Amino acid sequence: MNNNGEQATATAGSDKIFDHVASSLLPTKHGEFRIHVYQPIGETVEHVAMVKGELKDQEGVLVRVHSECLTGDIFGSMRCDCGEQLDAALARIAEAGQGVVVYLRGHEGRGIGLANKIKAYQLQDQGRDTVEANLDLGLPVDIRDYEVAAHILGDLGVRSIRLMTNNPRKMKKLADYGVKVAERIPVLTVHTQHNIGYLRTKQEKLGHMLDFE
Numbered sequence: 715m716n717n718n719g720e721q722a723t724a725t726a727g728s729d730k731i732f733d734h735v736a737s738s739l740l741p742t743k744h745g746e747f748r749i750h751v752y753q754p755i756g757e758t759v760e761h762v763a764m765v766k767g768e769l770k771d772q773e774g775v776l777v778r779v780h781s782e783c784l785t786g787d788i789f790g791s792m793r794c795d796c797g798e799q800l801d802a803a804l805a806r807i808a809e810a811g812q813g814v815v816v817y818l819r820g821h822e823g824r825g826i827g828l829a830n831k832i833k834a835y836q837l838q839d840q841g842r843d844t845v846e847a848n849l850d851l852g853l854p855v856d857i858r859d860y861e862v863a864a865h866i867l868g869d870l871g872v873r874s875i876r877l878m879t880n881n882p883r884k885m886k887k888l889a890d891y892g893v894k895v896a897e898r899i900p901v902l903t904v905h906t907q908h909n910i911g912y913l914r915t916k917q918e919k920l921g922h923m924l925d926f927e
């Protein structure tokens with residue numbers, strides 16, 4: 715489907731990697747968006763693009779590529795800043811009148827899944843940081859891939875993006891998949907006693923650009 719909900723097929727070159735399976739208007743507390751659902755070929759996971767305004771052939775489109783975080787996005791967990799970042803991104807896009815949040819399912823826990831993330835939280839309560847906890851579980855620190863996000867942006871027709879992120883790895887991966895990242899826009903959220911350790915580890919071990927002591 716294109717931005718107006720008409721049927722289309724997502725391809726990059728000749729390699730079709732997903733079906734664009736559904737699209738509808740979606741009124742939200744940030745105003746009206748169009749929601750698009752994408753399903754990778756042969757998978758059951760459903761990714762989402764929340765689109766505001768016309769994106770086709772546009773330069774410098776505001777984009778948030780957001781990794782699913784059930785605890786933060788849905789339940790308002792204060793262990794991380796995901797929910798706050800998602801809300802801030804939707805608000806900023808609404809204010810600009812144009813942009814998209816690409817919401818990546820299957821990215822939970824930086825790719826290790828919900829149960830493993832919760833196991834990691836338990837280890838964090840025993841003093842490990844977010845990186846050490848994954849390693850203690852015998853799991854990689856971050857196995858997220860952004861190819862599908864790049865294809866979704868291609869399907870929406872954006873020419874270049876202003877990416878709302880603090881994560882340089884995400885920027886590089888998207889660029890490696892052919893997305894023209896014109897600018898990075900920091901997504902700064904409030905530090906609390908609950909998330910300060912998580913944010914500090916992101917800054918010190920994962921290279922996130924977070925400007926605090």
Ligand SMILES: Nc1nc2c(ncn2[C@@H]2O[C@H](COP(=O)(O)OP(=O)(O)OP(=O)(O)O)[C@@H](O)[C@H]2O)c(=O)[nH]1
Binds near residue numbers: 821822823835880901
């Ligand atoms: N394994 C693990 N994953 C976590 C933890 N806290 C949050 N996450 C996951 O981390 C993902 C969010 O990634 P982050 O590294 O926080 O941020 P980012 O999206 O890479 O970068 P930004 O664009 O700057 O937000 C979500 O999928 C969360 O479920 C944790 O303690 N352990």
Ligand SMILES: [Zn+2]
Binds near residue numbers: 785786787794
């Ligand atoms: Zn989170």
